[in-house]
Amino acid sequence: MIKKKDYKKTWIALLIAAAILILVVVLDNLPSKVVPSMLLTVLQKGAIYALVAVSMNLLNGFTGLFSLGQAGFMLLGAYTYAVLTVPVARQASVYQRYPGGGLGFSVTESLGNSMGQLGLFLGVVLCLILAGCVAGLFAWFIGLPVLKLKSDYLAIATLGFAEIIRSVVQYEGLGPVTNGSNLLYGFTGFSDFHMGELKLTTMMPFLFAGASILIVVLLINSTYGRAFKAIRDDEVAAEAMGINLARHKRMSFVISSFFAGISGAMLAMFQASVQATAFKAAMTYEILLIVVIGGIGSVTGSVLGSFLFVGCSEWWLRFLDNETILKNFSAKVQFCALLAALIAVVVGFGLLRLKRSGRKIIFRSGKRIAVDWGPVLALALAALALGWDVWFLLSSNLKLPLLRSGFRMVVFSVVIMIVVLFFRKGIMGDQELWDLRRKRRSAKAKAGAGK
Amino acid sequence: MLEQILPYLLAGVSVGGQYALIAIGYTMVYGILRLINFAHGDIFTVSGFVMVYAAATMPLTLSIPLTIVLTVALAVLVEKVAYRPLRTAPRMSVMISAIGMSYLLQNSMWYLTGGLPKQYPVLPWISDSVNVAGSSTSRVTVVTPFLVVVLVAGLVLLIKRTKIGMAMRAASRDFETAQLMGIKINNVISFTFVVGSFLAAVGSMLYFSNYATVTPTIGAMPGLKAFVAAVFGGIGSIPGAVIGGFIIGICESLIKGAGLTTFSDAFTFALLIVILAVKPTGLFGENLTEKV
Numbered sequence: 001m002i003k004k005k006d007y008k009k010t011w012i013a014l015l016i017a018a019a020i021l022i023l024v025v026v027l028d029n030l031p032s033k034v035v036p037s038m039l040l041t042v043l044q045k046g047a048i049y050a051l052v053a054v055s056m057n058l059l060n061g062f063t064g065l066f067s068l069g070q071a072g073f074m075l076l077g078a079y080t081y082a083v084l085t086v087p088v089a090r091q092a093s094v095y096q097r098y099p100g101g102g103l104g105f106s107v108t109e110s111l112g113n114s115m116g117q118l119g120l121f122l123g124v125v126l127c128l129i130l131a132g133c134v135a136g137l138f139a140w141f142i143g144l145p146v147l148k149l150k151s152d153y154l155a156i157a158t159l160g161f162a163e164i165i166r167s168v169v170q171y172e173g174l175g176p177v178t179n180g181s182n183l184l185y186g187f188t189g190f191s192d193f194h195m196g197e198l199k200l201t202t203m204m205p206f207l208f209a210g211a212s213i214l215i216v217v218l219l220i221n222s223t224y225g226r227a228f229k230a231i232r233d234d235e236v237a238a239e240a241m242g243i244n245l246a247r248h249k250r251m252s253f254v255i256s257s258f259f260a261g262i263s264g265a266m267l268a269m270f271q272a273s274v275q276a277t278a279f280k281a282a283m284t285y286e287i288l289l290i291v292v293i294g295g296i297g298s299v300t301g302s303v304l305g306s307f308l309f310v311g312c313s314e315w316w317l318r319f320l321d322n323e324t325i326l327k328n329f330s331a332k333v334q335f336c337a338l339l340a341a342l343i344a345v346v347v348g349f350g351l352l353r354l355k356r357s358g359r360k361i362i363f364r365s366g367k368r369i370a371v372d373w374g375p376v377l378a379l380a381l382a383a384l385a386l387g388w389d390v391w392f393l394l395s396s397n398l399k400l401p402l403l404r405s406g407f408r409m410v411v412f413s414v415v416i417m418i419v420v421l422f423f424r425k426g427i428m429g430d431q432e433l434w435d436l437r438r439k440r441r442s443a444k445a446k447a448g449a450g451k
Numbered sequence: 452m453l454e455q456i457l458p459y460l461l462a463g464v465s466v467g468g469q470y471a472l473i474a475i476g477y478t479m480v481y482g483i484l485r486l487i488n489f490a491h492g493d494i495f496t497v498s499g500f501v502m503v504y505a506a507a508t509m510p511l512t513l514s515i516p517l518t519i520v521l522t523v524a525l526a527v528l529v530e531k532v533a534y535r536p537l538r539t540a541p542r543m544s545v546m547i548s549a550i551g552m553s554y555l556l557q558n559s560m561w562y563l564t565g566g567l568p569k570q571y572p573v574l575p576w577i578s579d580s581v582n583v584a585g586s587s588t589s590r591v592t593v594v595t596p597f598l599v600v601v602l603v604a605g606l607v608l609l610i611k612r613t614k615i616g617m618a619m620r621a622a623s624r625d626f627e628t629a630q631l632m633g634i635k636i637n638n639v640i641s642f643t644f645v646v647g648s649f650l651a652a653v654g655s656m657l658y659f660s661n662y663a664t665v666t667p668t669i670g671a672m673p674g675l676k677a678f679v680a681a682v683f684g685g686i687g688s689i690p691g692a693v694i695g696g697f698i699i700g701i702c703e704s705l706i707k708g709a710g711l712t713t714f715s716d717a718f719t720f721a722l723l724i725v726i727l728a729v730k731p732t733g734l735f736g737e738n739l740t741e742k743v
Contacts, residue, residue, distance in 0.1 A: 160720030406562035
């Protein structure tokens with residue numbers, strides 16, 4: 001029985017989704033002076049990573065299976081999509097090294113030619129689903145031996161499978177289909193979508209990723225989802241309650257891989273080319289870090305985390321990669337003041353945390369004096385940093401130190417380590433955005449009842 | 452026939468010995484902390500870079516010990532910063548922390564070295580070429596297995612005959628009881644990292660003498676393979692890790708020799724999955740802990 005209230009909620013959710021899509025279309029079509037092209041890149045890539053992060057979260061956060069095979073399934077999806085959609089006319093040049101390579105047809109091209117944009121859309125949807133199915137099929141086979149393993153053994157075995165997939169795809173014998181270790185390109189991408197003059201480049205990844213994430217959310221809230229969570233919380237108890245462990249684990253693994261495959265295909269569409277070497281273990285690690293930042297066991301957390309991650313790594317931290325020379329002395333004063341404030345804030349927070357956690361390191365020398373080393377160390381580091389700040393202010397050098405290619409990723413990974421070590425719950429913990437509202441309401445109700 | 456195989460066999464023994472040295476670090480840490488130390492492969496790479504820069508500024512008699520000392524210091528630091536605060540946390544969190552640390556080390560190396568491959572210094576004597584049964588190879592190939600055997604013998608003595616070795620065995624058997632018996636668990640763990648990273652530093656010298664260039668991500672693959680070797684031999688078992696390393700090295704080299712280079716990595720991981728499915732405790736693993 002569906003309550004009336006639930007209808008209302010569904011309508012609100014649909015309205016919000018429609019509003020986001022319209023907003024994205026508007027952003028896409030504003031002149032490039034108003035909307036930086038980086039924003040669009042971040043939105044597209046963020047949506048794609050959001051889907052793969054959610055798929056990983058379904059497995060790691062909701063079913064408690066620690067798998068590190070995501071990059072392998074993305075690769076399968078990306079290749080399936082690319083092979084199916086390279087236009088016939090370009091197959092000769094794409095498969096240069098393998099004469100006669102390629103499928104000889106292109107799903108999106110034939111549908112696009114006969115039905116225009118609608119055909120193109122249907123073709124892409126069809127190919128995305130096929131990409132997901134190939135990834136899911138492989139996951140089913142891989143799951144047979146692997147899902148019997150636990151925690152870190154499962155992690156390393158799935159990581160191994162991802163590596164196997166990567167090297168098999170590059171095998172010369174498969175060249176006529178996968179183009180060996182060479183690029184596949186020229187296939188249908190997001191930029192092929194438009195409605196007359198209206199560009200739909202950014203809307204498409206949002207639409208596909210949004211629809212897929214919606215399915216995952218519905219799944220998580222179904223009986224299957226509750227079974228997954230039961231397995232995560234206690235396998236033995238779950239089995240005792242009549243949950244078929246093997247079946248549900250396999251199901252979660254296959255579904256997660258299905259969506260990883262779709263997101264891999266979307267990544268191929270976004271990049272306009274695929275090469276197997278890009279889908280390394282490092283990619284899986286990045287996705288895992290997104291899940292951790294967002295909060296293990298939170299779908300909205302993964303989505304937020306992914307936009308944050310992509311935004312930081314592609315856009316907001318870009319300036320750290322450029323060598324910068326300050327214009328004049330007053331700019332330098334401003335920079336040094338900002339840096340000093342940053343140091344003060346960081347150290348202040350650090351001291352607060354140390355005190356609150358009460359983690360005292362008691363050091364007993366001969367005199368049996370208890371010394372709290374944490375704050376001492378923090379203050380010493382702060383003093384060093386501030387000293388360097390002042391020294392830099394007084395020196396005649398106007399070039400900002402440290403900033404050069406690669407610094408962005410260092411800062412970024414330090415931030416990630418801080419999250420991993422000190423904010424283990426991530427942004428959302430295991431809550432969802434809509435939970436927050438409900439919590440506030442119930443807190444209010446409680447306060448009201450108290451009066 | 453044998454003459455065709457021999458060079459590959461030699462290369463396999465050599466690379467296998469290097470995997471074995473890395474694998475010991477994995478197996479010891481896993482034995483005590485139940486943690487796959489994903490950063491181990493990157494510490495191996497850092498060791499390579501330190502050697503590149505050290506050898507450029509000072510004679511080898513100084514740069515080799517310096518490399519070893521810095522590698523060990525880094526490993527202990529990583530343990531203190533990334534693993535110690537999470538000692539009571541769920542295992543998953545520690546593993547995520549290890550992955551984050553690996554990410555941080557790789558990015559830092561990229562930043563500090565400019566991302567370009569660096570030429571590894573030529574170590575005298577071990578880089579000379581020698582003739583073994585008609586096929587010419589560098590001396591490091593021949594030296595590696597003997598060095599591995601010597602180091603492992605020393606390590607086994609250390610573990611069986613010394614007090615700290617006894618503490619390590621106790622900690623790997625039962626973490627909490629060992630603590631109750633008055634073993635300073637943090638010291639034991641630090642010492643484990645010292646031994647593991649020392650062997651990784653030696654391994655990196657041998658490995659890069661063969662491969663000549665160092666890049667920030669080069670350690671990831673040998674690291675994973677060494678972990679497979681550790682699992683293959685039975686995690687927690689040092690002889691197992693060594694034998695696993697040699698078997699993987701030799702098989703991989705023979706597969707390359709057969710012209711199937713693409714599949715050499717795939718073979719290693721296929722082996723992992725087979726061993727986990729058939730005998731999850733590995734060749735020499737103890738049946739104590741539940742793994743499957």
